[in-house]
Amino acid sequence: MLPSTSTDTGDLPEITNKEEFEKLKKNSQDKGVVILCCASWYQPCSVVKDNVQEMIKLYKHLAFAWVDCEKYTELAEKYEVETVPTMLLFHPHKTEVDKLVNPSPGSLDQEIEKQNEYYKIGLAAEKERVFKEIEVILGSAPLVAFIKGTPTEPKCKFTKRLLAHFRKLEIAVFKSFNILEDPRIRQWLKVYSNWQTYPQIYINKEFIGGIDVIDELVENDEFLDVVPKECKKQPPIDIFENMLDSFDLVVLIQGTPENTKCEKSKSILELMSNHSLKYVTVDYESLEGEVQSHVKSKYNIDSYPYIFLKHSTFGNEEVLKKQIEDGNLESIIPEGSRKLSLNDSLKKLTSKYYSLM
Numbered sequence: 001m002l003p004s005t006s007t008d009t010g011d012l013p014e015i016t017n018k019e020e021f022e023k024l025k026k027n028s029q030d031k032g033v034v035i036l037c038c039a040s041w042y043q044p045c046s047v048v049k050d051n052v053q054e055m056i057k058l059y060k061h062l063a064f065a066w067v068d069c070e071k072y073t074e075l076a077e078k079y080e081v082e083t084v085p086t087m088l089l090f091h092p093h094k095t096e097v098d099k100l101v102n103p104s105p106g107s108l109d110q111e112i113e114k115q116n117e118y119y120k121i122g123l124a125a126e127k128e129r130v131f132k133e134i135e136v137i138l139g140s141a142p143l144v145a146f147i148k149g150t151p152t153e154p155k156c157k158f159t160k161r162l163l164a165h166f167r168k169l170e171i172a173v174f175k176s177f178n179i180l181e182d183p184r185i186r187q188w189l190k191v192y193s194n195w196q197t198y199p200q201i202y203i204n205k206e207f208i209g210g211i212d213v214i215d216e217l218v219e220n221d222e223f224l225d226v227v228p229k230e231c232k233k234q235p236p237i238d239i240f241e242n243m244l245d246s247f248d249l250v251v252l253i254q255g256t257p258e259n260t261k262c263e264k265s266k267s268i269l270e271l272m273s274n275h276s277l278k279y280v281t282v283d284y285e286s287l288e289g290e291v292q293s294h295v296k297s298k299y300n301i302d303s304y305p306y307i308f309l310k311h312s313t314f315g316n317e318e319v320l321k322k323q324i325e326d327g328n329l330e331s332i333i334p335e336g337s338r339k340l341s342l343n344d345s346l347k348k349l350t351s352k353y354y355s356l357m
Contacts, residue, residue, distance in 0.1 A: 141175035
């Protein structure tokens with residue numbers, strides 16, 4: 001055994017357990033974390049520690065610490081440190097860990113200088129790029145859940161617990177993002193939210209919390225208060241009314257456009273298509289009983305097919321034919337629900353061109 005040497009490391013902190021290690025990483029989210037793995041009795045480790053001590057003063061974009069592998073054996077085993085001194089470099093934005101085994105003074109200086117320069121300049125650009133990607137994901141739905149796995153195949157017990165909450169509370173509309181498929185987003189999202197674990201829940205682009213926060217909100221009957229209305233399972237009548245709000249022309253028919261179940265349904269769709277109308281259809285017979293009753297009582301409709309125009313009753317095929325014969329179609333049907341003919345399209349383009357002259 002080599003003779004023991006001084007273990008005085010000055011400003012170079014020693015990490016002795018997992019809690020201290022995780023705290024160091026959490027407090028260094030915009031920095032690389034350099035861990036020097038040593039044996040306190042081995043003289044070459046003392047030499048490298050002295051070099052690293054000087055680096056602390058020069059390289060402000062890295063965080064430094066050292067580990068006695070005979071004390072904190074868990075870290076040494078996890079990262080397969082078999083030789084000391086070994087330098088481990090942890091990055092806040094990726095899962096891979098860089099390793100430099102038994103570095104010479106020259107190779108250590110070169111690697112540390114390179115990494116410091118990256119965190120000084122390159123990291124900021126990468127951070128900006130990924131944050132923009134994250135914000136696009138957050139803007140894609142009112143409720144976004146970053147989880148391990150998918151809603152049908154969750155990969156951890158916390159994701160399973162979150163999805164169980166969603167099912168119980170009938171949260172039907174949300175976007176999930178499988179962080180296991182994108183290590184880059186997985187690492188940077190921890191920086192974005194300042195939250196180290198998954199799942200992570202966002203509502204209207206605002207970070208709500210992880211599974212413990214959701215558990216507490218659910219337990220206190222407060223979670224549904226923050227969930228947007230459009231994400232909750234809606235009663236069938238509300239779904240029908242929202243559809244009337246969403247489309248100018250809605251046609252209640254029997255069957256589907258591809259398989260109409262009565263001649264009148266087939267006829268009215270042909271008439272609308274022949275006059276270049278854009279519409280959506282609803283199979284009346286597929287509606288739940290309460291919705292059928294609602295339609296009859298609220299809109300006083302007792303025969304089908306029937307047309308709704310901008311959430312108001314329009315009429316049946318005979319009414320449509322009369323409006324066509326009277327030349328009223330263009331005045332009562334919004335332009336967005338009419339397909340322009342070739343001549344009309346050319347006129348519109350020509351008009352737009354001359355308006356720019």
